[in-house]
Amino acid sequence: MELRQLEYLVAVTEEASFTRAAARLHVAQPGVSAQIRQLERELGQPLFDRSGRTVRLTEAGKAVLPYARAALSAVAGARLVVDELTGLVRGHVTVGVIEWMKILDLPGLLADFHRDHPQVEITLSESRAADMIDSLRAGRLDLGFISMGTTPPEGLETQIILAQDVVAVVAPGDPLARRDTIPLTALRDRALICLPKGTGLRAIIDEACAAAGFTPGVSFEIGDPPMLAQLAALGLGVAVLPRSAALAYRDGLRLIEITRPRMTGRIALAWRSGGPTSPAARALIELARTRLPEDDQR
CATH class of the missing domain: 1.10.10.10 (Winged helix-like DNA-binding domain superfamily/Winged helix DNA-binding domain)
Incomplete structure (x- = not known):
């Protein structure tokens, strides 16, 4: 054997x-x-x-x-x-990423790590937040950049590195386009364009709508935030996005603040709180926590 x-x-x-x-x-x-x-x-x-x-x-x-x-x-x-x-740091680390974390300087972080630890192989794996959380718990991922709500996932340690408002995005001719702010209930009867279930941001939206007493009417579910903005620009509904994903299309769209309640999307570093962790993984986690300090906006 x-x-x-x-x-x-x-x-x-x-x-x-x-x-x-x-x-x-x-x-x-x-x-x-x-x-x-x-x-x-x-x-x-x-x-x-x-x-x-x-x-x-x-x-x-x-x-x-x-x-x-x-x-x-x-x-x-x-x-x-x-x-x-x-005292060796070698081996292999696997890092989970999500689509809308591209605003962070992950290439620079990995380049610095590789410079200090050239014997370590690095694999990037892109998946939904729910799948990534399972992989972190099972030890298939050493470090993950996850989108999450207000409660950290069980079995993981987290450090919030980016917190930003969730906004509504519509085409200029949309009935909401004249408004600067809207309550969440203004979206009750609208066709929404959202990230799919299993993503942290979608969980935030679904929980907020449930608390407001309605189920969101989602017409499009797509894992690529910029594409959600493009669909909104074509008048196909109201896209609900983290602000950073919407800003790239602000010239052709209207960004509207959602209030009552204000929703906050979070990107967090996440790693398993128990079980063995390799020296290479610990070194990368330590570097990431230092290079990407905690965001105080909660």
């Missing part, structure tokens, strides 16, 4: 696919299948049910999985101890 076989077992389980597991591990799919078959022959039982559209663990696979994860965790822990004793 080899460690890579256990690593492949865990990856196939989490991805529910040999193909996706191979892509995640950066190896050829036949190699993953061959190693899993070899492990199954050694254990004398099939570990995966391959008969359906997705790959599922058999009862034997479910029994083996906790031991596979424990073995991989033990090896990672041994490497951490040795690296800390020798």
